[in-house]
Amino acid sequence: MAIFILKRIGLALITLWILSVIVFLAGQVLPGDPGRFVLGPLAAPSAVHALDHTFGTDRSVPTQYWSWISHFVQGDMGKSYTYQSAVAPIVIKALGYSLKLALFVFVIVVPLGIAGGVWAALAAGKPRDRIISVIGASSTVIPELVSGIILIVVFGIALNVLPISATAPPGAGLPTQLYHLILPAIPLVLILFGYIMQMARAGTIEALNSDYARTAILKGLPRRTVIWRHILRNSLLPTITVVATQVGYLIGGLVIVETLFHYQGVGSLIVTAATGRDFPMLEAGILVIGVVFMVATLVADILYSLLNPRIRYQAAE
Amino acid sequence: MSIDTIPIESTAAIRTGQHELRRELLHELLRSEAFLAGAAILLFWILAAVLGQALVPQDPYAQNLGIINQAPSGAHWFGTDQLGRDMFSRVIVGARDILIVAPLATLIGTVLGTALGLVMGFLRGPTDDILSRFVEAFLALPVVIIGILGVTALGPSKGTLIAVIGVIFAPLIARTVRTAVLLERELDYVPAARLRGEGSLYIMFVEILPNVLPPVVVEFTVRLGYAVFAIVTLTFLGFGIGPPSPNWGLDIFTNYGVVSAGYWWEVLFDALAIATLVIGVNLVANSIQQAIEQ
Numbered sequence: 147m148a149i150f151i152l153k154r155i156g157l158a159l160i161t162l163w164i165l166s167v168i169v170f171l172a173g174q175v176l177p178g179d180p181g182r183f184v185l186g187p188l189a190a191p192s193a194v195h196a197l198d199h200t201f202g203t204d205r206s207v208p209t210q211y212w213s214w215i216s217h218f219v220q221g222d223m224g225k226s227y228t229y230q231s232a233v234a235p236i237v238i239k240a241l242g243y244s245l246k247l248a249l250f251v252f253v254i255v256v257p258l259g260i261a262g263g264v265w266a267a268l269a270a271g272k273p274r275d276r277i278i279s280v281i282g283a284s285s286t287v288i289p290e291l292v293s294g295i296i297l298i299v300v301f302g303i304a305l306n307v308l309p310i311s312a313t314a315p316p317g318a319g320l321p322t323q324l325y326h327l328i329l330p331a332i333p334l335v336l337i338l339f340g341y342i343m344q345m346a347r348a349g350t351i352e353a354l355n356s357d358y359a360r361t362a363i364l365k366g367l368p369r370r371t372v373i374w375r376h377i378l379r380n381s382l383l384p385t386i387t388v389v390a391t392q393v394g395y396l397i398g399g400l401v402i403v404e405t406l407f408h409y410q411g412v413g414s415l416i417v418t419a420a421t422g423r424d425f426p427m428l429e430a431g432i433l434v435i436g437v438v439f440m441v442a443t444l445v446a447d448i449l450y451s452l453l454n455p456r457i458r459y460q461a462a463e
Numbered sequence: 464m465s466i467d468t469i470p471i472e473s474t475a476a477i478r479t480g481q482h483e484l485r486r487e488l489l490h491e492l493l494r495s496e497a498f499l500a501g502a503a504i505l506l507f508w509i510l511a512a513v514l515g516q517a518l519v520p521q522d523p524y525a526q527n528l529g530i531i532n533q534a535p536s537g538a539h540w541f542g543t544d545q546l547g548r549d550m551f552s553r554v555i556v557g558a559r560d561i562l563i564v565a566p567l568a569t570l571i572g573t574v575l576g577t578a579l580g581l582v583m584g585f586l587r588g589p590t591d592d593i594l595s596r597f598v599e600a601f602l603a604l605p606v607v608i609i610g611i612l613g614v615t616a617l618g619p620s621k622g623t624l625i626a627v628i629g630v631i632f633a634p635l636i637a638r639t640v641r642t643a644v645l646l647e648r649e650l651d652y653v654p655a656a657r658l659r660g661e662g663s664l665y666i667m668f669v670e671i672l673p674n675v676l677p678p679v680v681v682e683f684t685v686r687l688g689y690a691v692f693a694i695v696t697l698t699f700l701g702f703g704i705g706p707p708s709p710n711w712g713l714d715i716f717t718n719y720g721v722v723s724a725g726y727w728w729e730v731l732f733d734a735l736a737i738a739t740l741v742i743g744v745n746l747v748a749n750s751i752q753q754a755i756e757q
Binding site for chain 1: 695
C-alpha cells in the first residue's frame with residue numbers, strides 16, 4: 147500500500163513538473179518582451195531594458211525557469227506586474243474564495259446526485275428512472291454561460307429575488323455570503339448533477355445485479371438492509387472517483403461563473419491576469435490550480451484503493 | 464496466436480462487409496428520433512451560417528444610434544443592442560464564426576490525437592510512458608484555462624483559437640485512441656502483418672487505424688460539442704474572436720454590462736442560440752455513439 151501511494155505521488159510530481167515547464171514557456175517565452183508591454187510602444191529602449199532587468203527577464207530561459215520554480219516551491223510566487231506586489235497572498239486569498247464556492251457546490255450536488263442516482267436505479271427502466279435520467283443528461287450539456295445568463299435574467303432581473311453579484315457586502319455573515327452564492331452555484335450544480343447521478347445510477351444497478359446482492363436477498367434479509375449495507379457501499383465506489391475528477395472541471399467552470407457573477411476567486415483572477423498580461427500572476431494562478439487538481443486526483447486514487455481491495459492487490463503485484 | 468487461425472478472406476469480401484455495416488449504421492441513425500432532431504437543429508444553424516447575411520431582415524453590422532437598447536418588437540424581433548444593431552440578425556449571422564472554428568479545431572485535434580494515440584498504444588514502453596506524462600499534465604488543467612494561456616501567449620485571432628483548441632483536444636482524444644489500440648494490437652492480424660514484413664508505420668496507419676475508427680468518430684462528434692462550448696466561453700471571457708463580428712460569445716461579452724439595467728434581450732437570445740447548437744450537436748453525437756455500440 148505504501149509503495150502504491152509513493153508511486154502515485156511520484157507520478158503526480160513528474161506531471162506537475164511538466165506542467166510547470168509548459169506554463170512557464172507559454173507565460174514567459176512566447177509572449178515576448180514584458181518590459182516593452184508594460185511601458186508601451188513609445189518607451190525608450192533603455193527604459194525597457196532597465197525594467198526587463200528588474201523583472202529578471204533579460205536572463206537565459208533555463209536560469210529564469212530555475213529561479214522561478216525554486217522560489218515558487220518555497221511559497222514565493224514572484225511579483226505581479228499590475229499590482230507591483232507579491233503574487234502569493236493575492237492568489238491564496240482568491241483560492242480561499244473559490245474553495246468556498248466550490249465547497250458550497252459540492253455540499254449541494256454530491257448528496258443530491260447520489261440520492262438521485264440511487265433512487266433512479268431502484269426503479270430502473272420505470273418512468274421515475276427515465277425522468278431523472280433525462281434531467282441528468284440534459285443538465286450536463288448546457289454550458290454554464292448559458293444557464294448562468296438564463297438564471298440571471300429570470301431570478302435576478304425579471305423576478306428580482308436573488309442577488310446577481312456573488313460578492314456579499316463587506317462584513318456580511320456566513321448566511322448572507324451563502325445567499326449571494328446561490329445563483330452562481332446553480333450552473334455548476336446542474337452540470338455536476340448529471341455526472342454524479344449517472345455514475346451512482348450505474349454503480350447501483352451493477353451492485354443490484356451482483357451475486358452478493360442476490361445472495362443477501364435470497365438469505366431473507368429485508369430490502370432496506372440489503373440496500374444500505376450491501377449495495378450502497380459498492381455503488382458509491384465509482385462515484386468517489388467521479389467526484390474527484392470533477393474537481394478539475396469545477397475549476398474550469400469557476401472561471402466562467404466567477405466572471406459572470408463578479409466573484410473574486412482564482413478563476414476571475416486568472417482572467418484578469420491574462421487580460422492585463424500579468425504573467426507572474428497568470429502562471430502562479432494556473433500552477434496552483436494544477437496542484438489542487440493533482441492533490442484531488444491523488445486523494446481519490448488512494449481513497450478508491452482503500453475502499454476497493456482489488457485495486458490494492460493489483461498495484462502490489 | 465498461431466498463424467493458421469487467421470481467416471482467409473478476399474479484401475473485396477471484407478470491403479462489402481464494411482459497406483453493409485455502414486449502410487446499417489445509417490439506417491439505424493435515420494430511425495432515431497434524437498438523431499433526426501439533432502440533425503435538424505444543426506442543419507438550421509449551418510444554413511444560417513452559410514446564407515445568414517442574405518436571409519436576415521437587417522444588416523447585422525448597421526448601427527443606428529436612434530434606436531439603441533430597444534426591447535423586442537415587431538420591427539426588431541430580438542430587440543436592438545447598445546449600438547442600435549438588430550439582435551435577431553446578429554444572432555442568426557453569429558452562427559458563422561462558430562461553425563467555421565469549431566469543426567476545424569475539432570478536426571485538428573482528432574487528427575493529432577489519433578496519431579498520438581496510435582503511437583502511444585502501439586509502441587508502448589518508454590515512448591508511451593513519456594507521452595503519457597505530457598498528456599496527463601495537459602489534462603490536469605481545465606480546457607478553458609489552457610485556452611486562456613494559449614490565446615494570451617499567441618495573440619487572439621480565429622487561427623489561434625483553432626490551433627489552441629485543436630492542441631487541447633489532441634491529448635484527450637489520444638487517451639481514448641490509445642486504449643482502443645492497446646486492445647487491437649493483441650489481435651492476430653497484427654503479428655500476421657509483421658510476418659508479412661510490414662513496417663510499424665504501415666501496421667499503425669493501414670492495419671490498426673481502420674479498426675479504431677468507430678471510437679474516433681464518436682470522439683469527434685462529442686468533442687465538437689465541447690469545441691462550441693470552449694469557443695463561446697473563451698470569446699465571452701475576451702479571449703476569442705474580436706469585434707465587430709457578430710458572434711454569440713462576443714455579443715454576451717459586450718452586452719453583459721447592461722443586463723442589470725434590464726436589457727436582458729441583448730444576451731438571452733445569444734445564450735439560447737448557444738444552447739440549441741450544443742444540444743443539437745449532443746443529440747447527434749449520442750445517437751452516433753449508440754448506433755456504433757450496437
